[in-house]
Amino acid sequence: MSLKADLTSADLNEIRQSALGAADPLGVAADLADAARDGRLADPQDAGLALTLAAEIAESRSKLDAALRYVDGALEAYGKRDDSPAAGARALRARILFRAGRGDEAFAEIEPLRPLLTQYPDAPAYITAALAVGNRGREAETWLTEAVQEVLAERGATEPADADDAGVLFFLLQQRHRLRHALGRQHDTHDNLAERLETRLANASARAATAPAEDLVFWPRPEFDRLAKQTEVYGATWDEHRARLERELVRLAGTGRADLAVFPGSVDALTRQAGVGGDPVTGENRSAYATTLATGAARIPWPPERNGSCWCGSGLKYKKCCLPRSRS
Structure with missing residues (x-):
C-alpha cells in the first residue's frame, strides 16, 4: 500500500x-x-x-x-x-530487546532514562512498559516510588488540588498505582493520593465535556481586526488566533471528542451581549457570549478534507492553511 x-x-x-x-x-x-x-x-x-x-x-x-x-x-x-519523543524511542528499543530475549542490552538501554521520570509526563508510562515486558516490575515500582518521593519533597507538604496542579507528579502516581495493582500490592498513601487525583480529573473532564468552550469562538478576519483594537485575548494576530483554535481542536480530537466545530463570532453581537454601558471584552461577557454561540445554529464543522477549503475562510486548501498551524 x-x-x-x-x-x-x-x-x-x-x-x-x-x-x-x-x-x-x-x-x-x-x-x-x-x-x-x-x-x-x-x-x-x-x-x-x-x-x-x-x-x-x-x-x-x-x-x-x-x-x-x-x-x-x-x-x-x-x-x-534529548526530548520526550527521542526518549520514548529509546524506551521502545529497550522493550523490543526485552522481547527478543536480550535482557542485559535492554536494561542498559532503559536505565539511563530513569531520571526522565520526573521530567516528562509520558516518561512513567513508556519506561514502566519497557520494564514490565522484561519482567522487571519490582524495579519499575522502586523507580516510580523514588521519583514520587523526590517530587513530593520538592513540592513540600501541600497536596495537589487537582491533576493540573500536580503536573508530572500525577502521571507518576497514576502509573505507580496501576503497576502496584497489577502486582497485587496493598494500597499505601501514594495509591490513595493517586485515586483522589484520578477522581478529580474524571469530574473535571465530565464538566468540560458538557461546558461550551470559549476557546472555540472563531473571529473571521474582518471581525478579528475590529476586536483586536479592544483586546488581544484571542491572539495578537489573526494567524495566532487561528493557530490557537487549530491546536485546541487537535487536542480535543485526541481526547475522543467528536462532532467538533468552531463558532463564528461577531463584534456587534458580543457588544450587544454586554448590554448598554457594559464592557464587551470582560471574561464574564466573553464566556456568556460563547455559551450563546454554542447553543446556536451557526457553526463551522472541523476538520475539513485536506484538499477542501480551510475552515477559516481564507480560500486556501486546509492542508496549506490551518492544518500545519497545529504545530506552530
Missing part, C-alpha cells in the same frame, strides 16, 4: 489510531519507513515519529527484527535530541 504525500504529524497520529486495524499493518509500517526515507513528510523533523510508529506496528506483529531496524532508524533521525 502507499500513503499520501506530505504526511503531517496529525496524519501520523491518525495512522497510530487506525494502523493495527488495517488489512496490512506491516505494509503500513513499511510505507511509514519509506515516507521518512523518501522525504514524504510535511515536516522532515517528523521522521523520528514516523519510524517510531513503524517500529511499534512491527513489534505488535512480533516482527522484532523489523521493529528493531525501524527504531534504530528513528534514533538516528532524532540524532542528539
Whole structure:
C-alpha cells in the first residue's frame, strides 16, 4: 500500500489510531519507513515519529527484527535530541530487546532514562512498559516510588488540588498505582493520593465535556481586526488566533471528542451581549457570549478534507492553511 504525500504529524497520529486495524499493518509500517526515507513528510523533523510508529506496528506483529531496524532508524533521525519523543524511542528499543530475549542490552538501554521520570509526563508510562515486558516490575515500582518521593519533597507538604496542579507528579502516581495493582500490592498513601487525583480529573473532564468552550469562538478576519483594537485575548494576530483554535481542536480530537466545530463570532453581537454601558471584552461577557454561540445554529464543522477549503475562510486548501498551524 502507499500513503499520501506530505504526511503531517496529525496524519501520523491518525495512522497510530487506525494502523493495527488495517488489512496490512506491516505494509503500513513499511510505507511509514519509506515516507521518512523518501522525504514524504510535511515536516522532515517528523521522521523520528514516523519510524517510531513503524517500529511499534512491527513489534505488535512480533516482527522484532523489523521493529528493531525501524527504531534504530528513528534514533538516528532524532540524532542528539534529548526530548520526550527521542526518549520514548529509546524506551521502545529497550522493550523490543526485552522481547527478543536480550535482557542485559535492554536494561542498559532503559536505565539511563530513569531520571526522565520526573521530567516528562509520558516518561512513567513508556519506561514502566519497557520494564514490565522484561519482567522487571519490582524495579519499575522502586523507580516510580523514588521519583514520587523526590517530587513530593520538592513540592513540600501541600497536596495537589487537582491533576493540573500536580503536573508530572500525577502521571507518576497514576502509573505507580496501576503497576502496584497489577502486582497485587496493598494500597499505601501514594495509591490513595493517586485515586483522589484520578477522581478529580474524571469530574473535571465530565464538566468540560458538557461546558461550551470559549476557546472555540472563531473571529473571521474582518471581525478579528475590529476586536483586536479592544483586546488581544484571542491572539495578537489573526494567524495566532487561528493557530490557537487549530491546536485546541487537535487536542480535543485526541481526547475522543467528536462532532467538533468552531463558532463564528461577531463584534456587534458580543457588544450587544454586554448590554448598554457594559464592557464587551470582560471574561464574564466573553464566556456568556460563547455559551450563546454554542447553543446556536451557526457553526463551522472541523476538520475539513485536506484538499477542501480551510475552515477559516481564507480560500486556501486546509492542508496549506490551518492544518500545519497545529504545530506552530
